[in-house]
Amino acid sequence: MPETFAKDSVGLVTPQTLHFDEPLMLACGRELESYELVIETYGTLNPEKSNGVLICHALSGNHHAAGYHRVEDRKPGWWDSYIGPGKPIDTNRFFVVSLNNLGGCHGSTGPRSINPQTGQPWGKDFPKLRVRDWVHSQARLADRLGIEQWAAVIGGSLGGMQAMRWALEYPDRLRHCVVIASAMNLTTQNIAFNETARQAIMSDPKFHDGDYTLADTYPKDGLAVARMIGHITYLSGDGMGQKFGREIRSGSFQRGQDEPVEFQVESYLRYQGDVFSESFDANTYILMTRALDYFDLAREYDDDPIQAFSHASCRFLVVSFTTDWRFAPERSREIVEALIGADKAVSYAEVESEYGHDAFLLPIDRYYRLFNEYMQGVSTHQ
Amino acid sequence: MPETFAKDSVGLVTPQTLHFDEPLMLACGRELESYELVIETYGTLNPEKSNGVLICHALSGNHHAAGYHRVEDRKPGWWDSYIGPGKPIDTNRFFVVSLNNLGGCHGSTGPRSINPQTGQPWGKDFPKLRVRDWVHSQARLADRLGIEQWAAVIGGSLGGMQAMRWALEYPDRLRHCVVIASAMNLTTQNIAFNETARQAIMSDPKFHDGDYTLADTYPKDGLAVARMIGHITYLSGDGMGQKFGREIRSGSFQRGQDEPVEFQVESYLRYQGDVFSESFDANTYILMTRALDYFDLAREYDDDPIQAFSHASCRFLVVSFTTDWRFAPERSREIVEALIGADKAVSYAEVESEYGHDAFLLPIDRYYRLFNEYMQGVSTHQ
Known part of the structure; x- marks a missing residue:
């Protein structure tokens, strides 16, 4: 239990719940009439609203990416190592937005929520979601916050899939896309x-x-x-x-x-x-x-990832970890090759680590330094 | 459905059930008063009884290693690719013995059998077994068949663990030990x-x-x-x-x-x-x-595999497969290194294959040829 918080901690944070009453059309053809997203923000939105950074979470993640909910909390948010004052996702510079995705179970509308049409929890009847549905709901969130363009959209694993989809769906709404320990689609084994x-x-x-x-x-x-x-x-x-x-x-x-x-x-x-x-x-x-399994970046682009990425206009950082066998470095190199093929600006690092896929969550010196270096080059101005 | 069997098939085979009335002391300290082993044999035991080959099965294997139980069978035994007239385990030369291990569920005494003391199936009360228990019961089986010394004891995966244990427990009772896609103990991940x-x-x-x-x-x-x-x-x-x-x-x-x-x-x-x-x-x-998890070849030899193998007196063939990640080539090389350290005769082959651990069951040309070559060098005489 931290008596006081470390200098590089965002400290105490309070989640907010945002209501969205405009219906959201989903990839499955069904519509969510209204929904809620629970979010946390760290840092301050500048007057230009050009210093926003969106954090996309992975399979078991949620909105609580940094800081503490209560002074008694033993553990900070899941990406506290990388978000805070002076950290790679520097809250002295950036306004960081982290949300629980639709379909989640930490406060955003999902299977545990009440289906307004039945008055019962949605349960298994909650609509099937695709990564693009999350990206669309995140764009609505950006609208709500008045953020026309993110300085960066950042995610690891399933979060990296969201970041890539952002780059294709809303090319003008992000300047940087950071894709960590991810892939353009899952392997059969996955x-x-x-x-x-x-x-x-x-x-x-x-x-x-x-x-x-x-x-x-x-x-x-x-x-x-x-x-x-x-x-x-x-x-x-x-x-x-x-x-x-x-x-x-x-x-x-x-x-x-x-x-x-x-x-x-x-x-x-x-x-x-x-x-x-x-x-x-x-x-x-x-x-x-299921959203992980179905994600296939290039499917609607003739299965051609170069064609897919030709729609992007942001710069990319791609990171992989040597012992990650679920999202192996090879899969990151495929992303990099497609980006190069599409003539996009991309930096790539393969980080030595013994921690497998989980490495993307952990404090690893080289990963920290290169991530920091890259983010320092991310302008807070449009 | 084969109308007639291929020339290199052992053809129709009939399992036999052998009763053992002499109590078997187990590694767990309990005793099996009596037990049955179901076996199949292929080929003919020579008058010297020196051409016996013992096949040790893996996790989900059983005694039915080659041939067919009925003319209508669509599939032959699990290692039919390697056992038969003219095949690596050549039934023209060798008397091949394959059994269902104790604790199994294909006819040998196991959890499905009746516990004579209760008149009910053993179920969860069946004694815990270790690889050495199988090896001891297999030695009893050899005694019953009059086989003082096997020409070879052969196994893949968990079967390879049995073969190695044979070499340490009964060094005089086998001339060759063939260890395929195995390891001296399981990795933590396994x-x-x-x-x-x-x-x-x-x-x-x-x-x-x-x-x-x-x-x-x-x-x-x-x-x-x-x-x-x-x-x-x-x-x-x-x-x-x-x-x-x-x-x-x-x-x-x-x-x-x-x-x-x-x-x-x-x-x-x-x-x-x-x-x-x-x-x-x-x-x-x-x-x-559990037997797989607990197996640890060198544990009782000061965790020193060289010391362990110094007790062996047979020759060894060790085989691994490139894409086997549960029993990786590295684990086979550890066996080879220990054998070399103990000054034992060992041949080693790492076979290129895309089939992972299952490769040891499959017909793969190079594997077939090297296995065949090695087995041709196995004398049928003591």
């Missing part, structure tokens, strides 16, 4: 892991075909297994080995001993699964993994 | 995947804490998810990509379409999960993955 995670949830009898809230229950076990699958794949094999090895909880490998949870890594994974399953919504998890 | 698979099974309410048979039900969904997890990790990412890509079942990527099963790879995985969950036993799956 889809397979997501599907297995969904199966774990959907085959939990407490899932009730998505209507668990109505049934007054919750598919906690299924969601925990889903998270365990995800968690393993977000770490690198070597990183796990270094962290846990083959260490035995009981401290001894006594002949024949066979505890229910024996290896340290098992205990860790179960804990991760449990914590996640208590704080996340199963329908949101399904919805978000 | 343990993590196994644990997640077990959690999928154990959190299925139909698991009933392992007593599903008594409850007259079956944790089919949990076992299906477990198999899906396993299946993804036995394939290579590239192999999956080449086989399924991002292909859509419906054949179109119509805007907003959102079938329950949309990508081809999802349909494939669900099918694999379903088929497996109908034919395998959940308690056996837990028991076998």
